[in-house]
Amino acid sequence: MGPNLWANFGEAVSMILFCIGFANLLLHKNLIKKIIGLNIMDSSIYLFLALKGYIAGHTVPIVVDGVQSVDAYINPIPSGLVLTGIVVSVSVTALMLSLTIRLYRRYQTLDLDEISKRLKKEGL
Amino acid sequence: MTLFQIILLIFLVICAVSVSFSKNLVRSIMEFMAFSLIMSIIWLTLESPDLGITEAAVGAGVTSILFFVTLKKIHAIREGNKNEEADK
Amino acid sequence: MKKLTNKLLNWLNAEDTSVFDNAMELKMQEPKEEKEETVEQRMRDRLHIKDEVYSESETKEVKVLRIIYRTLAIILCAFIAYNLLIAVSWLPRTGEFDKPVNNEVSARYIEKGLQETGAVNIVTGMILDYRAFDTFGESNVLNIATITVLILLRRNKKKLPNEIEEKENDRLLEPKNDVILQKAATFLVPAIFLFGIYVILNGHLSPGGGFSGGAIIGAGLILYVSAFGFEKTEKFFTEKTQKVISLSALLFYCLAKSYSFFTGANELESHIPLGKAGAILSSGLILPLNICVGLVVAVTMYTFYCMFRKGEF
Secondary structure (H helix, E strand, O other): OOOOOOOOHHHHHHHHHHHHHHHHHHHOOEHHHHHHHHHHHHHHHHHHHHHOOOEOOOEOOEOOOOOOOOOOEOOOHHHHHHHHHHHHHHHHHHHHHHHHHHHHHHHOOOEHHHHHHHHHHHOO | OOHHHHHHHHHHHHHHHHHHHOOOHHHHHHHHHHHHHHHHHHHHHOOOHHHHHHHHHHHHHHHHHHHHHHHHHOOOOOOOOOOOOOOO | OHHHHHHHHHHHHOOOHHHHOOOOOOOOOOOOOOOHHHHHHHHHHHHHHHHHHHOOOOOHHHHHHHHHHHHHHHHHHHHHHHHHHHHHHOOOOOEOOOOOOOOHHHHHHHHHHHHHHOOOEHHHHHHHHHOHHHHHHHHHHHHHHHHHHHHHHOOOOOOOOOOOOOOOOHHHHOOOOOHHHHHHHHHHHHHHHHHHHHHHHOOOOOOOOHHHHHHHHHHHHHHHHHHHOHHHHOOOOOHHHHHHHHHHHHHHHHHHHOHHHHHHHHOOOOOOOOOOOOOOOOOOOHHHHHHHHHHHHHHHHHHHHHHHHOOOO
16 A cells, blocks of 8 residues: 555545446446446546646636736646536436336336346347 | 545445445435535535536436436336335 | 179169169158147247246356355455555645646646637636537537437337337326426526526636536526426427537537638637637637537437437427
8 A cells, every 4th residue: 555545535535436336337236226326437537537636725727817827726637628528428328318218118127137038038 | 635525525425325225216316416416516625616517517407307207207206105116 | 694793783882773662652641730739838838948947036056146246246346446546545645736747738728828718717718729629529429419319219100019108198197287386487497597698608707618508508498398398398499499509509610610720730820819808709719619519518408308208309
């Protein structure tokens, strides 16, 4: 274990959330819980990225009073990357939910084991 | 990391754990909404207000509404608090 | 002698078919008649065997396999978590200043951002001027997601054989004039629209921008549909509206920002006026691009909701 574990508390929590989301994805049988697990994994990675740009003591990157030195603002680049990511994550969730609705209409169940059994019986 | 941020991060972990341990589907989606709301406050303490507004509008708004509408389409919300599709 | 050798050769080669004359009879066979009961019995046996092979609750091996799978999954997640925590502990401290992340790129954006883009909000100036291509790709992703949801959830005119009928048709069940919701919506919806338009237009002066404002307007439209029903919104928002708005916004974005490919390669100056910093009509092309992105996001959110509720516009 390196020296910075308690100083990097945010990153450690982000990694724990990633593993909780991954365990959600592996262990549950209900499809909706798997989709929630994927969303939790997404959010944890955005938290990790945004923590990379945080500098203690500096402020929001909006130019005030003409102050434009590097000592006054946080790093703006990770913030821009995460902004795109949040909106993409909502469209991925919408796509997965519409696939779930189609699966339910066809098989009348949400249990993934049942669906794979019926697929095998039909010979796919 | 101030004490406020540490408390919020621990609350995030509690929300994520309780999502996977609850048997009711409606309750787990409510906890997911709370997760998204706390995330939005954390963006604000990390000095990026753009992310805070977007996460509040999108995560605790549109995504949770889509989850609820999906639950209605698969007939998992019944009157009288009975649930049928809430298998673990 | 010749007859004998011919006979021997014939017997060796087995070409003599006269041996079989009058020795065997070939009769026409009657078609085999099956009774219906045997046919049904055979079908039932087949289904029974399939159930036995694929059934899960009775075989012991499946239960053991399930226990092994779950313990292995938990061990794998714990192992991944341990490794990632070790990696996190060797990273530089959060909140330090001289990390490799804060290099000369962010220094350039902070120091020269206001002069080169004209936007007071450095993040908006970055995503809509220095890195406008990424924002264009992201709007395209939203458009493609809308098209895919349209393909998957559109109501089919003819019934497929295996699907249940939607007995609870959302169109028939939907009216329910809820007085509380309607009274609240008459106050809230104009306020939400005004706030969303304010956030979009002030993207380069204060926190906000195209994505946030578009999501707020989309949420306002969803509230309007839930309170007042689908017939009122169909007067101004049909399928054609969605296609026209998103396609024209994306085309405008693409055509308006393509000048930078040309001027960047040949090191020319683009003569778009930057205006005075702090005014609304400033910063060149950032205001129209914000409006385009906001429109695409709002229309996408509303389309998702409508497709999920109704199956058609």
